[in-house]
Amino acid sequence: MRVAALLRASMAALALFASSAAAQTDADAALVERYVERQRAAAAQREQHEADARAGALRPVSKARDHIRGNPDAPVTLVEHSDFECPFCKRFHTTLKQLVDQSNGKLRWVYRHFPLEELHPAKARKEAAASECAVELGGNDAFWKFADRFFELTPSNNKTDIDTVLPRIAREIGLDETRFAACLASDRYARHVEEDYQNAVATGGRGTPWSVIVSKSGKTYPLSGAQPYAAVKQLVDLALEEK
C-alpha cells in the first residue's frame, strides 16, 4: 500500500513538473540550458583532470627496469599490468603477442606486475617474483620466455602447483636451477613487485589485466580487461595517429 501511495505521489509530482515545465518562458529555458551546459563542461573538465592525474601517475618506461617486447623505441607503448594467476591475463597475453608481432615495430609491450592478493593469495606474488628472478639470471629475453611458458602451462585461478611448475620453467628456459631457487627463497623482489602493484593502482587499475596505451605525444588510453584483438588494434592505431 505504501509503495502504491508513493508511486501515486511520484506520478502526481511528475505531472506537476511536466505542466510547470511547459509553462516556462523562453528565457527560463535558456537559463536552464546554460546551467546544464555549465554543469556538463565542469564534469568534462573534472574527468579530464582525473585522466591527466592517472596518466601522470604512470611510471615512465625504463629499459633497465621494465620488461619490453617489440621495438624498444616504438612510437606507441602498451603498459600492461598483469597477474600470473588471472585467466583473463592468460588470454590477453596471446592477444598482445599477436599484436606486437604484427605491429611492424610500431608498438612496444611493457609488462608490469599487478598480483591480486585477494583473489590469488600468495601464489600470484610468488610467481611475479619468480619472473624477476628469471630476469636476474637470464635478462629481458628470459622474462618473456618465462611468461610465455608460464601462461602455457598453468591453469590460472590460483590452481598452479608452483613448487613443480616454477623449477620446471626455469629448467626449460635454461636458467641455473639452484640460483633460481635461491633467488626465489630470498624474496628480494617482493618490493619490486609491490612498487608495480602500487603504480597500477595509482594509474586507475581496479582489476586485471589493466593496460595503458601511450602515444608518442604522451596521450594515454586506459584499457580494462582482456579486450579482443580488434579493439586493442584500433586503439593502437588511434594512438599512432595522435600528433
Place this chain on the structure above:
Amino acid sequence: MSGYLKDLRFALARVFAFPAYLAFAGVVALGAFLLAVWFPNLGLIAEVFRGSQAPLGAKLGIAVSLLGGIATNFSLLSAGYTVAIAVLLGASTAMIVYLLQQRRLASAGRNIAVGSGGAASGALGIGCAACGSLVLGAAAPFAGALAALPLAGAEFGIASVVLLSASLLLVGRSIARASACSLAPSGSTQQR
C-alpha cells in the same frame, strides 16, 4: 508453478502484441547489455569520443569492437548470466510499464521492488566478472568475502537471474489476473 508459467505465457502474448512494448523491452535489454560489456571501459570510451581527433567512424569502430569483450573478458558463466539479465530486465521492465499504464499501481510497485533487487544484484555480479573488477573498487571492504565465495562473486549474477525471473513471473500473474474475473467469497463477481 505451472500456473505461474501459464499466466506468464498469457501476459507475454498480451503485452508484446503491442510493438511499442516490444521495442521498449528491446531498448532496455540492449542498454543493459551495452552497459554491462562497456562498464569496465566507460572512461576509455569517454576519452576516445571527447579527447581524440579521430573520425567518428573510427571512434564508433572502437566502441563496437569493445563489445567483443563479451567473448574475451567474460567467463562462459558470466557471459551467460549477463545476456540473461539483459533480456529479463528488458522484458520485466516493459511488463511493469504495461501494469503502470493499466493503473495497477500496487502490483507494479511490488514488482519494481523485486526487479530492482535483481538489477542491483546483477550489477554486482557483472562487476565481478573480470578479475578483481569491483574487488579493488567501491566494494573494497568486501573484497575478501567476495573472493571467498565459491564462484568469486558470480553468485550475485545468478541471484540476479533468479530475482528477475521471479519478478517476471509475478508481473505475469498480475497482468493475467487483471484480465480475468473471479468469484469473491460472498459469491459476487468482482475484478481482481
